[in-house]
Amino acid sequence: MVKVSVIICTYNGASYLAGQLDSLLAQTCPPYELVVQDDGSSDGTWEMLEAFRAAHPGLCIRLFRNPERLGYNRNFLSAVQRAGGDFIACCDQDDLWHPEKLEMLAREIGNAPLVFHNSMLMDNEHRELGLLHARPLPPLIPSLGAVLYPRAYGHQLMFRRELLPVLAAFTHEEVSYDYLIYTVAAAWGALHYVHQPLVWWRRHTQATTYNPQTQKAGRWDGYVRAVEALRQNENRERTRRYFALLQDRLPCRDARIARVVRLLAKGSLTDLLAACRLSLRYNREAVPDVADARTRRLRAFFLPLFFVRDHGRYIIRL
Structure with a gap:
């Protein structure tokens, strides 16, 4: 049985968290465990997580609450170290996962250190806005190009636990956790890519990676x-x-x-x-x-x- 640890980092995400958790329950390949690390929420997020764990005793849900704010990146970099599965998938608090996401990524990772997928952008009303990677990427991403220009966000990633000892050296650094994981994996070998969108990625002004200028550049x-x-x-x-x-x-x-x-x-x-x-x-x-x-x-x-x-x-x- 494939053991995939899903890592969720939360901070004042009560408005959207329920939808994300429901999409995890709908996975055709159930996660081995949910590791949730909260960064000091004050909007009821922590209480929602405790209620969710109580309502699903058959699912291994491990809740952790930081004694002091770590910030988005340090929260994830420390949380992934708690994973007990063979593979680790990072999860935002406000997206929706395709039901076959974990099943497909566990199959497609093969011998690669990391696999990532395409995503469908959506707004707060769940209207689809287009693909994150509108132009298909090759199914095999060579290491050199991946190190020179990371092109995947945290919610797209599944990687092997063998990367954890290397990542542990960066736990206290203020560095983009997703690009760091992508780069560390690329230094080990070529990465795999799945063009099918496996997450509906919410784009709103509260999103950590929100940038309304992303798609406005001309050719030159x-x-x-x-x-x-x-x-x-x-x-x-x-x-x-x-x-x-x-x-x-x-x-x-x-x-x-x-x-x-x-x-x-x-x-x-x-x-x-x-x-x-x-x-x-x-x-x-x-x-x-x-x-x-x-x-x-x-x-x-x-x-x-x-x-x-x-x-x-x-x-x-x-």
Whole structure:
């Protein structure tokens, strides 16, 4: 029997939590356990969780309440360490899961360290807004491209517990937990992707990852903003600190990944451009989802700059 631990981190989520919990109960492959770690809710979330556990004595539900606020990322990074299953799936407090999510991911992970899926965006009235990954990604995501540009959020992930000892070194860091898990897994090997949307991902102004500008860029606007990001010192410093954090803790099985991490950990313009050239040299692995060679090479060269532009805004707290 597949043992999947579902990790839920809550904070004042009473308005939407019931729907998420109901969708977990509907899974065709029931979770081995639900590990719920609350970050000091004051809106009745904790009482809802206690009532849910009492109503479902046949399901292993382990509730934990932080004595002090950890924040979104540290809450998840500490909570995953409590998992007892062979696989770990992260769960937001305000989404809805497809009934076959756990079953499909447990089947599709194969020998990969991590599998992630597509998601359907929805609003507060449950109206579908479109796919998160509108353009299909390849079913196998090479390690180099995954490290250079993480592209999955926490609710999309299922990973092997073998990653936990590495992740334990980051428990107290103010770093984006989902991109960290994605990057650590990618350093171990290629990742698997399922294009079918397996979560209805709620987009509202209270959502931690809400960003109304995400889909508004034109064809060339992204490249222009990537160049402009080189002048954004805070973005570059966050990028540098993130990779410096990884440098001595990431078990890289590929020398190219170790090299690009070292370059980005230095963070100078010269080092950034060296990372761009490395990505260009291995463009098929850096950008596996683009068939046109000219476009692929262009995107590959810019990939480290895209990281600065996008993830440099928030990936680690300065």
